[in-house]
Amino acid sequence: MRITCAITHIPLLKANDAKLALLDHLACEFMSLTQQYATLFCTTLEPDAYHDLLLESTLSQRWQRVAVQQAAGIAQSWRSNRQKDFEDYLETCEAYDQDELTELPIWREPHLPTLKNISIQANTNVALLQKSSDSSFDYWLRLSTLDKRKPLWLPINLALYHRQALTGKKVNKSVLLQRHEDGWWLILTYTEHVKVKSPKDAAIVGVDVGIASFITASDGKHYGSFHGQLVRKHQLDREKRRRKAKLRAALKKKGVEKLPSTRNLKLARHVKQEINRSVNLFFADHEGQQIALEKLSVATMRFKTRRMNAYLYAAQLAHLPKQLEWGAQKRGVRITWVKSAYSSQECSQCHHVSRANRPTQQTFCCEVCGHRAQADENAAVNIAARLGDKGLQQCASRAEIKLLLDHRHERWQQEKRLVVVQPPAQFTR
Numbered sequence: 508m509r510i511t512c513a514i515t516h517i518p519l520l521k522a523n524d525a526k527l528a529l530l531d532h533l534a535c536e537f538m539s540l541t542q543q544y545a546t547l548f549c550t551t552l553e554p555d556a557y558h559d560l561l562l563e564s565t566l567s568q569r570w571q572r573v574a575v576q577q578a579a580g581i582a583q584s585w586r587s588n589r590q591k592d593f594e595d596y597l598e599t600c601e602a603y604d605q606d607e608l609t610e611l612p613i614w615r616e617p618h619l620p621t622l623k624n625i626s627i628q629a630n631t632n633v634a635l636l637q638k639s640s641d642s643s644f645d646y647w648l649r650l651s652t653l654d655k656r657k658p659l660w661l662p663i664n665l666a667l668y669h670r671q672a673l674t675g676k677k678v679n680k681s682v683l684l685q686r687h688e689d690g691w692w693l694i695l696t697y698t699e700h701v702k703v704k705s706p707k708d709a710a711i712v713g714v715d716v717g718i719a720s721f722i723t724a725s726d727g728k729h730y731g732s733f734h735g736q737l738v739r740k741h742q743l744d745r746e747k748r749r750r751k752a753k754l755r756a757a758l759k760k761k762g763v764e765k766l767p768s769t770r771n772l773k774l775a776r777h778v779k780q781e782i783n784r785s786v787n788l789f790f791a792d793h794e795g796q797q798i799a800l801e802k803l804s805v806a807t808m809r810f811k812t813r814r815m816n817a818y819l820y821a822a823q824l825a826h827l828p829k830q831l832e833w834g835a836q837k838r839g840v841r842i843t844w845v846k847s848a849y850s851s852q853e854c855s856q857c858h859h860v861s862r863a864n865r866p867t868q869q870t871f872c873c874e875v876c877g878h879r880a881q882a883d884e885n886a887a888v889n890i891a892a893r894l895g896d897k898g899l900q901q902c903a904s905r906a907e908i909k910l911l912l913d914h915r916h917e918r919w920q921q922e923k924r925l926v927v928v929q930p931p932a933q934f935t936r
Contacts, residue, residue, distance in 0.1 A: 518690060
């Protein structure tokens with residue numbers, strides 16, 4: 508298994524102001540052209556990294572080719588996410604047709620990608636990373652500029668933990684340059700080969716992700732939750748966002764163009780740190796096992812109240828499956844995605860599917876066999892059982908999955924009726 512690892516937080520602070528000013532001017536032209544191609548690939552043309560150059564620009568043909576490649580990647584990701592969200596929307600409509608939902612879902616067309624942050628994915632056509640023969644710097648980054656045959660040389664100085672991370676590694680030729688408020692930063696990558704450690708017949712652990720418990724394993728263990736300190740920070744963040752929203756409305760009414768942002772990246776970082784900590788604890792407790800993970804669609808999740816929708820947004824639920832997948836890849840753990848339809852409503856004992864099996868959010872009680880369990884634990888057991896379930900994998904829609912589970916429930920009832928109860932022994936005098 509091949510994975511790409513990144514070495515981040517490499518500052519370009521050693522370069523003088525004149526060099527950074529040239530880089531700023533180059534980035535402005537590059538991002539403008541990349542935005543135009545990204546919009547074009549999302550609306551009119553199919554994403555093609557090798558498409559002919561269509562737009563005029565002061566950039567060289569090499570830089571224009573890099574802009575086309577970066578825009579094609581952005582557009583392809585946008586189209587893939589839109590297609591996945593639309594398939595989830597159709598699945599949600601199917602659930603509404605089967606009277607599983609009380610409200611008809613509404614399809615919201617995703618916004619076209621807007622490149623707000625300056626980021627340049629430079630390949631060897633325009634950027635070349637060379638080791639420095641001078642001991643004062645580790646690398647020199649050679650960048651092509653708007654002026655022909657006048658490259659820009661940027662000194663790269665690595666920290667101690669950067670050198671330790673790159674020991675024995677071969678740095679990839681492509682580099683990533685990002686512009687933040689405090690200056691320019693460089694990201695290097697290297698490819699690492701990871702051997703899959705968990706065999707195909709390893710023990711299976713199912714994972715259910717949620718808000719009350721970030722990770723619930725099929726063995727009954729819970730990891731992390733959006734409670735306590737995170738909830739208090741979320742409440743304070745909502746109050747600040749309300750005040751900023753009122754301020755934005757007042758300034759907009761007065762004709763102010765540059766409005767204050769209502770985003771709070773600090774809270775998002777805290778939540779992701781808690782998620783990452785929960786993921787690490789989960790893998791530490793399940794070494795040598797393979798993982799069954801549900802295909803979760805957060806884009807189609809909606810609550811009736813704004814408070815619950817804000818709660819869902821702050822919980823960073825979409826980050827959980829990605830972090831679990833990345834954690835499995837870098838540890839060589841086998842991970843498989845399974846279908847999640849009816850996993851929270853299906854009884855893990857008799858396969859009966861009903862919304863009435865969930866009397867409360869955290870309680871599961873089967874109305875047929877009486878099986879009681881914590882709701883997330885019951886869902887995790889169902890997810891673990893679906894790994895290798897060929898009958899369920901062949902189902903193409905929710906209706907087929909529901910029909911299959913109903914058939915299994917009927918078969919369970921028949922097997923229960925066939926159990927012969929022996930009469931008590933007759934005692935003779």
